[in-house]
Amino acid sequence: VKIRGFRIELGEIEAALAGFDMVGQVAVIAREDRPGDRRLTAYLVAAPGAALDVRHLRAGLAETLPDYMVPTAFVQIDALPLTPNGKLDRKALPAPDPAAAAAEVSYVAPRSDAEVLVAEVWCEVLGVGRVGVHDNFFEIGGNSLLAMKVSARLREALALDVPVRTMFVHPRLEQLADAVEALLVADLEEVSDDETRDQ
Missing domain, CATH: 3.30.300.30 (ANL, C-terminal domain)
Structure with a gap:
C-alpha cells in the first residue's frame, strides 16, 4: 500500500x-x-x-x-x-476508537497557557474532545500531514514559526508546549536585540 x-x-x-x-x-x-x-x-x-x-x-x-x-x-x-x-x-x-489510544495514558489537564493552546489546536485537528499533557500526538491519531496542520494553526495563533519537525522531536503535549514557549522567548529576545541595535 x-x-x-x-x-x-x-x-x-x-x-x-x-x-x-x-x-x-x-x-x-x-x-x-x-x-x-x-x-x-x-x-x-x-x-x-x-x-x-x-x-x-x-x-x-x-x-x-x-x-x-x-x-x-x-x-x-x-x-x-x-x-x-x-x-x-x-x-x-x-474501526479503531481514538478514545482507547488516549486512555493508554492517565489524563492530566493542560496547566499553562501554552499547554491549553496546544491542546485546543490538537483537539481541533484530531477531532477529539480532550487531550492531556502526557498524550503523544502520533499515538492518539496524529500523522505527518496533521502535524503540518498543527504547525500552521500555531503559526496563525502566535505569529510564530513552529517547524513541523518540532512535533516529531517533542510529540508529547507538555513537550511541545515547552518547545513553543522556548521559541516565543527566543523570538522576544531577538526583537529586543533588534530594538536595542536600532536605538
Whole structure:
C-alpha cells in the first residue's frame, strides 16, 4: 500500500508484530475512515495467557521500523474475522476508537497557557474532545500531514514559526508546549536585540 507517498509492505509490519511473545495473531491494514486520511491499523489477538501491552509493542516497532510504518492505531480483538473461504474478512474489522489510544495514558489537564493552546489546536485537528499533557500526538491519531496542520494553526495563533519537525522531536503535549514557549522567548529576545541595535 502507499500512504503519504511511502510504499509500505503490510506483511513486514505483521511479521515484526508476530515476533512479540504476547501477540498470537495479527493483521495490519490501511484504513481510510476519513476521506483522504489513510492510516495503518494493527489488529491483535493476544497469545494464550498473555496480556497485550500496546506501549511496549509501539516502542518495539519504532526501534526496527521507520516511523511511517508504525501503525497509528492498535486494536485488540478476540479473534481475526474470517470469510467462508478462511481468508481475513477486512470489512468485519472494527474501526479503531481514538478514545482507547488516549486512555493508554492517565489524563492530566493542560496547566499553562501554552499547554491549553496546544491542546485546543490538537483537539481541533484530531477531532477529539480532550487531550492531556502526557498524550503523544502520533499515538492518539496524529500523522505527518496533521502535524503540518498543527504547525500552521500555531503559526496563525502566535505569529510564530513552529517547524513541523518540532512535533516529531517533542510529540508529547507538555513537550511541545515547552518547545513553543522556548521559541516565543527566543523570538522576544531577538526583537529586543533588534530594538536595542536600532536605538
